[in-house]
Amino acid sequence: MDLRLNLQNAVIKYEEKIIIDGVSITAGPGEMIFITGANGSGKSTLIKTIAGLLPLASGKIERAKKISYVPQVEEADRNFPARVKEIVMTGRQRPGKLFYTQRDKELVRDSMRELEIEDLSEHELKILSGGQLRRVMLARALCGLPDLLLLDEPCAGLDVESHKILFEALKKNLARGCAILMVTHDDSDLAGITSSRVINISNGRIL
Amino acid sequence: MLELLKYPFVQRALIAGSLISFCAAVLGVILVLKHYSLIGHGLSEIGFASLSIASALNIPAVVIATPSVIAASFVIMFVSQRYKTAGDIAIAIASSAALALGIIISSLGSASSGTSSYLFGSVLAVSEGDLIFSVVLSLIVLGAFIIFYDRFFLITYSEDYARSLGINTALYQLIISILTALVVVSGMRITGTLLISGVIILPAVTAGSLASGFKSLVILSGLVSLIAFIAGLMISFAFNIPAGAGVIGANTLILILVKILKLKIK
Numbered sequence: 001m002d003l004r005l006n007l008q009n010a011v012i013k014y015e016e017k018i019i020i021d022g023v024s025i026t027a028g029p030g031e032m033i034f035i036t037g038a039n040g041s042g043k044s045t046l047i048k049t050i051a052g053l054l055p056l057a058s059g060k061i062e063r064a065k066k067i068s069y070v071p072q073v074e075e076a077d078r079n080f081p082a083r084v085k086e087i088v089m090t091g092r093q094r095p096g097k098l099f100y101t102q103r104d105k106e107l108v109r110d111s112m113r114e115l116e117i118e119d120l121s122e123h124e125l126k127i128l129s130g131g132q133l134r135r136v137m138l139a140r141a142l143c144g145l146p147d148l149l150l151l152d153e154p155c156a157g158l159d160v161e162s163h164k165i166l167f168e169a170l171k172k173n174l175a176r177g178c179a180i181l182m183v184t185h186d187d188s189d190l191a192g193i194t195s196s197r198v199i200n201i202s203n204g205r206i207l
Numbered sequence: 208m209l210e211l212l213k214y215p216f217v218q219r220a221l222i223a224g225s226l227i228s229f230c231a232a233v234l235g236v237i238l239v240l241k242h243y244s245l246i247g248h249g250l251s252e253i254g255f256a257s258l259s260i261a262s263a264l265n266i267p268a269v270v271i272a273t274p275s276v277i278a279a280s281f282v283i284m285f286v287s288q289r290y291k292t293a294g295d296i297a298i299a300i301a302s303s304a305a306l307a308l309g310i311i312i313s314s315l316g317s318a319s320s321g322t323s324s325y326l327f328g329s330v331l332a333v334s335e336g337d338l339i340f341s342v343v344l345s346l347i348v349l350g351a352f353i354i355f356y357d358r359f360f361l362i363t364y365s366e367d368y369a370r371s372l373g374i375n376t377a378l379y380q381l382i383i384s385i386l387t388a389l390v391v392v393s394g395m396r397i398t399g400t401l402l403i404s405g406v407i408i409l410p411a412v413t414a415g416s417l418a419s420g421f422k423s424l425v426i427l428s429g430l431v432s433l434i435a436f437i438a439g440l441m442i443s444f445a446f447n448i449p450a451g452a453g454v455i456g457a458n459t460l461i462l463i464l465v466k467i468l469k470l471k472i473k
Contacts, residue, residue, distance in 0.1 A: 069371040
């Protein structure tokens, strides 16, 4: 079985302080893993490291090539002059590829339809609500057809209907072989996908 | 006023200045959105120091100015990105130290009039060589902007997201640094080192009040800059003031008018 993620004995430090201490996680195709834990336990640091945004102090990591990451909070300024469609399209960018293709446009359209944000396509980012922005970020991640999808509290700010739409989309991605790691605080998320694993992090270690 | 166009130096200044202004404003959009607004100012001071050294050593200005401004641009952007709050400090230190160095060298050496024309800008200073340099530079900047447009958009919007996709953000940072440095070095001739940052930043800010979406912002910024440059050059001829001051004056006036109009519409 081709692993989508193979993380072994990961140690992650922030300014010499150990945040994650010896964590190992493997994820195969179609596998759903929830990462839970109290505030400050190191969940977001762990997922950022898997996304390639933070370095490992020690340990080993092997990842699928096609990764999509949905951060807990979008880094960009809400007043950034961009339309929803332009933001979602960035999910189709990959190293070595400079121009969008017709297929990219179709996948973006499909992804926006799946998350029911088609009507927002030409809207500017600054007029979106928090929940709408989150759906845009999810559409951007899903249109990349990732082999490994990393979600940091994707349900924060979503209403019941949006929550349902998200989980339907995640199930489709699991079915096509995508492995998903989702950081969550909300136990009700765990019921969203029954055949899943739960990893509980406390003080940087797996309980 | 149209009679002026028959003079070769005016033709050179108009063509070179229009091209550089357009390119500067296009790049200015990225710099403003990435909160690197002061970088043009910092780089122009470093350019001034380089020009003073070149003048003292009696070698062509661009030979020293181009590599040193490119290097400084990359260092400032790297420091700004790595140590989020230190970017403005890095620019302040680099620009004041470079300006002091430039003045010291100019004072000690044979204080050439060339360095003072770089400080305040001069349309008379635009040579045939400068014109060719401006045309080539503009083709490079606009070509790079078209080829890397989608990448520049992504990097400007969110570097973290770009990195999570496996994109080498440092490479694109370097490309933006080089393009910015080239624009600064070539623009210093006309507007002067003290005012080139305004040519980079002001049109992007003006366009930001009018445009909707990134692409329209980029195009509008370039057009605003072009209009402001031509108007500024005419003002400078009409009132016999340095071109750089005329161009920045026109840019500032357009910005104020746009802001007032927007307030009235609201």
